[in-house]
Amino acid sequence: MLIEMILQRKERSNFQTKLRAPLELEDARWSPEQRALILKIEEKVAEVSGGPIHPDETALVGTLTPPQAQGGVTGHLGLHVDTNAAHWRFCTAIIYLSSLGDGLCGGETVFPAALHLENEGPPSELEERAIEAAGELLDLNLDHTDKALNLSEDPAANPDKADRASRAARELLARADAAEPTGLRVQPQQGSMCVFWTRQDDGEIDRFSWHGGRLVFC
Structure with missing residues (x-):
């Protein structure tokens, strides 16, 4: 319906x-x-x-979203945090309307900086890099990887900020699109709901909540 x-x-x-x-x-x-x-x-x-x-x-x-020839996060909508420039936006619920059909791949909601709660011990080197990149973007007041990558084309942008933003965005996108990605991937399953929090208890944006959707591809 x-x-x-x-x-x-x-x-x-x-x-x-x-x-x-x-x-x-x-x-x-x-x-x-x-x-x-x-x-x-x-x-x-x-x-x-x-x-x-x-x-x-x-x-x-x-x-x-119809299937495409190839998938990924980078070529779709990038990664972002769900604040919508509003201090009251604290959580998101994604309801999956369909499961993957035969011959289809992708479609996951990807959280490259998230950590598996069941994992013991400190984060791996790749996980640390993803978490640091996520925090760097928020420190630069950026909520979308597209904004970070486009800073280099803005003549009014600070060159140092643009360089830091670009490196952090590319690192986070690389972790999301890697064959063995860091973080979490939530598979689409018809009728299921993925709920995640964008802000911490103190109202600060949670760096672990950076996410994006992988294209469904054949």
């Missing part, structure tokens, strides 16, 4: 790479059944996250 609603919201438009559509509860085009589904999802997210439903909350956003 959600897939149908996204297509309905976009008037069944054709798309090549990605289709995004807001799924506001009060949208007049929804049937009672569709509106009930959105409300049920919002209630479940509120239950899991501990954040009650409130009037100023960002609406659900539906996303459909």
